Amino acid sequence: MTVDKQTEEKLIALLKQKINRQLLYYLDICARCAICRDACHQYVATKDVHYLPAYRAELIRRIYKKYFTRTGRIIPSLYEGKEITDDLLDELYKVTYACTGCRRCMFYCPFSIDTTWVLSVAKTILIAAGKGSPILTELADAAIEKGKNIDLFKGIMLDILKDTERKLQEKVGDPKATIPVEKEDSNLLYVALSGEHTILPAAIIFHQAKENWTLSLFEASNYGYFLGDTAKAKTIAQRIVDEAKRLKVKEVVVTECGHAHRVFKFFYESWAKEKYPFQVSSILEIIHRYLKEGRINLNSKYIKEPVTYHDPCQIGRNYGVFAEPRDIISQVSADFREMNPQREKNWCCGAGGGVVAQPDLDEFRIKTGELKVKQIRQTGAKIVVSPCENCRLQIETLNEKYNLGIRISSIMDLVAYSLLIPREQS
Amino acid sequence: MDWFSFLVAGVMVYLAVFVFITGMLYQIYRWLSVPKTNVRLGIFPKPKSKTARLLKLAKDSFIFPQAFEIDRKMWFFAILFHFALLAVFIGHLRLIQEFSFLFNILGNKGVERFAFISGGSMGIILTVALLYYFSRRFKSPYKDLSVPEDYLLLILLMLVVTMGNHMRFFGDVRVADYREYVHSLFVFKPAFNLGLSVSLSKYSLVAHVFFANLLFIYFPFSKLVHAIGTFAANLIRSE
Amino acid sequence: MAEEIKVDLELNLKGLLCPLPMVRVSQNIKNVPVGGIIKATATDPGSLADIPSWAKSTGNEILKSERIGPEIIFYIKRIK
Numbered sequence: 001m002t003v004d005k006q007t008e009e010k011l012i013a014l015l016k017q018k019i020n021r022q023l024l025y026y027l028d029i030c031a032r033c034a035i036c037r038d039a040c041h042q043y044v045a046t047k048d049v050h051y052l053p054a055y056r057a058e059l060i061r062r063i064y065k066k067y068f069t070r071t072g073r074i075i076p077s078l079y080e081g082k083e084i085t086d087d088l089l090d091e092l093y094k095v096t097y098a099c100t101g102c103r104r105c106m107f108y109c110p111f112s113i114d115t116t117w118v119l120s121v122a123k124t125i126l127i128a129a130g131k132g133s134p135i136l137t138e139l140a141d142a143a144i145e146k147g148k149n150i151d152l153f154k155g156i157m158l159d160i161l162k163d164t165e166r167k168l169q170e171k172v173g174d175p176k177a178t179i180p181v182e183k184e185d186s187n188l189l190y191v192a193l194s195g196e197h198t199i200l201p202a203a204i205i206f207h208q209a210k211e212n213w214t215l216s217l218f219e220a221s222n223y224g225y226f227l228g229d230t231a232k233a234k235t236i237a238q239r240i241v242d243e244a245k246r247l248k249v250k251e252v253v254v255t256e257c258g259h260a261h262r263v264f265k266f267f268y269e270s271w272a273k274e275k276y277p278f279q280v281s282s283i284l285e286i287i288h289r290y291l292k293e294g295r296i297n298l299n300s301k302y303i304k305e306p307v308t309y310h311d312p313c314q315i316g317r318n319y320g321v322f323a324e325p326r327d328i329i330s331q332v333s334a335d336f337r338e339m340n341p342q343r344e345k346n347w348c349c350g351a352g353g354g355v356v357a358q359p360d361l362d363e364f365r366i367k368t369g370e371l372k373v374k375q376i377r378q379t380g381a382k383i384v385v386s387p388c389e390n391c392r393l394q395i396e397t398l399n400e401k402y403n404l405g406i407r408i409s410s411i412m413d414l415v416a417y418s419l420l421i422p423r424e425q426s
Numbered sequence: 427m428d429w430f431s432f433l434v435a436g437v438m439v440y441l442a443v444f445v446f447i448t449g450m451l452y453q454i455y456r457w458l459s460v461p462k463t464n465v466r467l468g469i470f471p472k473p474k475s476k477t478a479r480l481l482k483l484a485k486d487s488f489i490f491p492q493a494f495e496i497d498r499k500m501w502f503f504a505i506l507f508h509f510a511l512l513a514v515f516i517g518h519l520r521l522i523q524e525f526s527f528l529f530n531i532l533g534n535k536g537v538e539r540f541a542f543i544s545g546g547s548m549g550i551i552l553t554v555a556l557l558y559y560f561s562r563r564f565k566s567p568y569k570d571l572s573v574p575e576d577y578l579l580l581i582l583l584m585l586v587v588t589m590g591n592h593m594r595f596f597g598d599v600r601v602a603d604y605r606e607y608v609h610s611l612f613v614f615k616p617a618f619n620l621g622l623s624v625s626l627s628k629y630s631l632v633a634h635v636f637f638a639n640l641l642f643i644y645f646p647f648s649k650l651v652h653a654i655g656t657f658a659a660n661l662i663r664s665e
Numbered sequence: 666m667a668e669e670i671k672v673d674l675e676l677n678l679k680g681l682l683c684p685l686p687m688v689r690v691s692q693n694i695k696n697v698p699v700g701g702i703i704k705a706t707a708t709d710p711g712s713l714a715d716i717p718s719w720a721k722s723t724g725n726e727i728l729k730s731e732r733i734g735p736e737i738i739f740y741i742k743r744i745k
Contacts, residue, residue: 020463022662024456029655032571033504038496049570058571071647080573107469110490110504111656112663114467138691139684141722146714149721153714160710194683194711219683219711270465320470344470345495357684359692393682 002085007129011084012067014128018121019068026113027064030054036105036115041347042098045368053105056095057118059088063125089131096122096228097133098364100355101259102313102348116353123228132227136354139223140232147239150217157217164196168203171420177207182247183214188286189249189278191220191240191260193389198255201416205287208419209295214247216240220260221389225267226354234271237263244278251279253286256387256410258314258352265319282315284387287415288324291331299421301334303414308337308381310372310395311346312388325411329385332418337379347371349386351394369398376404387411427618431628435607435635436616442639449646450654457658468665479664486660500562507555510548514590517545520601521608541601542594549591556584575648582641589634597627604631670728670740673701679708679736686712687719694725694743702728703741713737 002008034054037043042051049055065072066081073081082088101116126132146153158181165179179199180186190206190213192198199215206213218239224232244252254260264280290296309329315321322343330336339346350369355361372395376384384406386392395408427436473479485491494501519525520541529537560580563572593599603621610617622628645651674697678686686707697703705716713730716739720727728740 019460021457021460022463022467022659024460025655025659025662028453028457029649029652029659031649031652032568032573032576033500034568034571035493035497035500037567043567047567049567052567052571055567055571058573062573069647078573078575078578103469106663108492108496110486110493111652111659112469112486113659114662117467135688135691138719138723139687142687142715142719145722146718149718153717156713160713163710194715195709197682221683223684266466270463317469320472322471357688359688389682393685 001087002083003089003129008084011125011128014124015063015067015121018124022114022117023121025111026057026115026118027061029111030057030061030113031111032058033110036109039105039108041102041104041350041371042100042364042368045370050091050095051098053109053115054113056099056122057113057115059092059095060118060122063088084125084129089126089129092122093126093131093133095119096126097136097358098355098361100313100348100350100352102352103318104313104345104348107317107344120228124230127227127229132229133354133358135358136223136227137229139357140227140229140236143219143221143223143236144232147218147235150239154217160196161199161215164200164203167196167200168207171200171204172207174207177203179203180214181217182243184247186214186247186249187212188251188253188281189214189216189240189244189247190253190255190283191216191218191264192255193221193257194219197410198257198389198412201410201412202255202283204416204419205290205296205412209290213253214249216243218243220255220257220264222260222263223354223357225259225263226357230271233263234268237268238272240264241268241272241276244276249278251281252276253281253283255283256389256412258312258319258388258390261319261321262314282319282321282324282387284315284321284324284328284411287328287411291328296415296419298328298331298415298418301332302418302421303333303383304335305382306335306337306380307333307383307385308339308376308379309342310339310349310376310384310386310391311343312386312391313346313348313352315387316346317344325385325387328411328415332414337381339375339379347375349388349391349394349398351397352388352390356390356393365394366397366401369394370402373398373402373404376406381406383407383409385409385411385414427616427623431618431632432616434632434639435618436611438639439611439616439635440614442642446642446645449643450651453646453651454654457655466665467662469663472664479661482664483657483660486663487656503555503558506551507559510551510555513544513548514552517541517548521605524601524605538601546591546594549587549594552587553584553591556580556587560584579641579644579648579650582637582644585637586634586641589630589637592630593627593634597625597630599625599627599631607631670702670704672704672740673697674703676703676705678705678712681707682709683711683715687715690716690719690739690741691723694723694741697743699743699745701743703739703743705739705741707737707739708735710737712739716741 032054036053040053062080062082065079066076072079096119099119103116106112106114161179169175169177222233222236224236254264349372351365355365384395392408399406473482562568599622603619606619678689690705717727725744726742728742730739
C-alpha cells in the first residue's frame with residue numbers, strides 16, 4: 001500500500017535534502033554487477049538477496065529513479081522505479097538496520113560505492129516515516145536525557161568514580177593517584193564508555209605516563225549515529241565537544257569504541273559546521289605515542305599464549321589505525337598471529353552499526369558471525385584482542401555460542417596489565 | 427541511399443551524437459550542481475601523495491584489483507569486455523583515417539589481415555563476455571537484483587556487436603567504402619557509395635548503426651554513465 | 666523498604682555492559698502490565714545514569730535505586 005500523499009511528500013522532500021554529490025554518483029553508476037556479493041559477511045552467511053550490498057542500495061535507487069530522474073519519471077519500469085509503500089519501507093528497515101556499516105563492500109566495489117552512505121538516506125526516510133529502530137531511538141534518547149540532566153547524575157557518577165579511583169591507587173601503589181574529572185587546561189580529555197572496564201586501565205596508563213588528563217562525564221558511544229538521526233547524533237556528540245571546549249583541552253581521546261572514532265574524526269565537524277579547537281585521537285595512537293616517547297615501558301613478551309588481533313572496521317578500514325595496535329601487541333606477546341584476511345580486508349565481527357543493541361537481531365548476528373568464528377579458529381589463538389566494545393561484545397557472544405574457548409581483551413587491558421607486572425612481581 | 431538508410435544511418439546518427447553529448451553534459455552538470463558532503467568518505471589505507479592518489483585512481487578505475495580478489499570470474503569477463511571495447515573503439519578510428527604507421531609497416535594486405543584478426547577476435551571476445559554477463563543475470567542473486575535496464579543494455583550491446591561481427595565475417599565490402607560513408611557523415615551529406623549500396627552488408631551496417639544509435643541515445647540516462655562516474659567515485663575512496 | 670514494593674518481574678543484568686542493561690529493561694517492560702514493576706539488578710556502574718535516563722526519556726518511572734556492594738538494583742514502574 002502506498003503511504004498517504006502527505007507522508008510521501010514529506011519523505012521526498014527529505015530525500016531531496018539528503019542528496020549530495022557523492023550520493024548521486026553512487027545512485028547513478030552502480031552496474032549491479034554484484035561483485036559485492038562475497039564482500040558482505042551477512043550475504044555470505046545467509047545467501048539472502050536482501051543482504052546483498054547492491055540490493056540494499058538498490059531499494060533507495062528505485063525510489064530515487066522514480067522521483068528524481070527524468071527517464072525514471074517517464075519510464076519507471078525500466079529501473080523498477082518504485083513509489084514509497086509500506087512494504088518498501090519494511091523491506092528498507094530489514095536491509096538497513098541489519099547493516100553493520102563495516103564498508104567492506106565499498107572496499108571491493110569496482111566503483112567504490114559506499115553502501116552505508118546510501119543507507120544513511122534510508123535511515124532518514126525510515127525515521128521520518130516513524131519507522132526508525134525503536135530500541136536505537138530509546139538508547140539515543142536516553143543519552144540525550146543524560147546530557148540534559150548531567151548535574152543530577154554527576155553526584156552518583158563521581159561517587160562511583162571514587163571506587164574506581166581506590167582501585168587505581170591500589171593497582172599502581174600510589175595513594176595520590178586520581179581520576180580527574182572536569183579538570184581545566186588538561187592536555188587531553190579522555191572519553192570512555194559507561195562502565196569501569198574502559199576507565200580503570202586507561203587511568204593506569206595515564207598515571208604511568210604522567211599525563212595531564214581528565215575524564216569526560218559522557219560516554220563515547222553514540223546511538224543517534226546508529227539510529228541514523230543526524231540531529232540526535234550531533235546532540236549526543238556535542239555533550240563531549242562542549243565539555244572539551246569548556247575545559248580547554250588540547251586533545252580529545254576516544255576510547256576503544258569503533259564508531260565513536262568515526263563520529264568524532266569524520267562526522268561531527270560536518271554536522272555542526274564548525275572546526276574543532278582541539279585534536280581528535282584514538283587511545284591506540286596515544287598509547288603508541290607513549291611507547292615511542294618512552295613514557296611507558298611494557299613488560300616484554302609476557303603473554304605466552306597465542307594472540308590474534310581483530311581489526312574493528314571503524315578503527316581499521318574506516319579510520320586508518322592498523323600498525324599501532326599490532327606494534328603494541330607484539331611488544332607484550334611472544335606469539336602474535338594475524339587473522340586471514342586482516343587489516344582493511346578484515347571481516348566485520350558481525351555486530352557493528354548498532355546490531356549488537358537490537359535484540360531482534362541476536363540470532364542473526366550469531367549466524368552471520370560464523371565467518372569471524374572460522375577466522376579465529378584458523379589462527380589457533382587463545383586470546384583475541386580488539387579495541388572496540390562492540391566487536392568484543394560480539395566475539396564474546398560467539399565464544400559462548402560456538403565454544404571457541406578463547407579470552408577476549410582490549411588493548412588497554414593488555415597494556416595496563418603489562419605495566420603492572422613488575423610491581424606485582426616485586 | 428534509400429530513405430530508410432538515410433533516416434537511420436544519416437539523420438539518426440546526428441540525433442544520437444547530439445543526445446549523447448548533451449545528455450552527458452547534462453549528467454555532469456547535474457552532478458556538479460549538487461554540493462558535496464564534507465564528510466570524508468574515504469577508506470584506509472589512503473595514498474599519501476597527490477601522485478599516489480592519481481595512480482591509485484587509475485588502477486582502481488581501469489583494473490579494479492580489489493574485485494579480482496573476490497570474484498575472479500566476473501573480474502576476468504569485465505576486464506575482457508572493457509578492453510575489447512576499447513580495442514574496438516580504436517579499431518573504428520580507422521574508418522576516419524587509415525593508421526598510416528601500420529599501413530607503412532604491414533602494407534595493404536598486411537593491414538587487412540591484421541584488421542581481420544584483431545577486429546574479428548575482439549568481436550568474438552565481446553560476444554562471449556556479453557553472453558556471460560547475460561547468463562549471469564538469470565541466476566540468483568543477480569536475477570533478484572537485476573532491473574529491465576540491465577537486460578535492455580545487454581541486448582542492445584549484443585545486437586550492435588552481432589551486426590558488427592556479421593560485417594566482419596560475412597561482409598563483402600572493403601574498408602574504403604565504409605570510410606567513405608563515415609566521411610560523408612562528417613560533411614553532413616550522408617551517403618553510401620555504389621559498392622556499399624549494392625552489397626548485402628548494407629543491411630547489417632544499417633542495423634549496426636541503428637542499435638549503436640539507440641545505445642548512444644540511452645547511454646547518458648543509464649548506468650553506463652559509470653564510464654565517467656567511476657573516476658569521481660573512486661577518487662572519493664581516497665578522500 | 667524494599668519489601669514493600671510488589672515486584673512483577675525480576676531481571677538479572679549482572680555482568681552485562683552498556684547498552685545491554687538498558688536494552689533488556691526496554692525489552693522486558695513490555696512484559697509487565699501498565700503500573701507493573703520490574704526489579705533489575707545490574708553490575709555495570711554506567712547503568713546508574715543510563716537506566717534513569719532511559720526511564721525519563723521513555724516516560725517510565727524509577728521508584729527506587731540502591732547499591733548493595735557491586736550490585737545496583739532498580740525498581741522500575743511501567744507508566745505507559
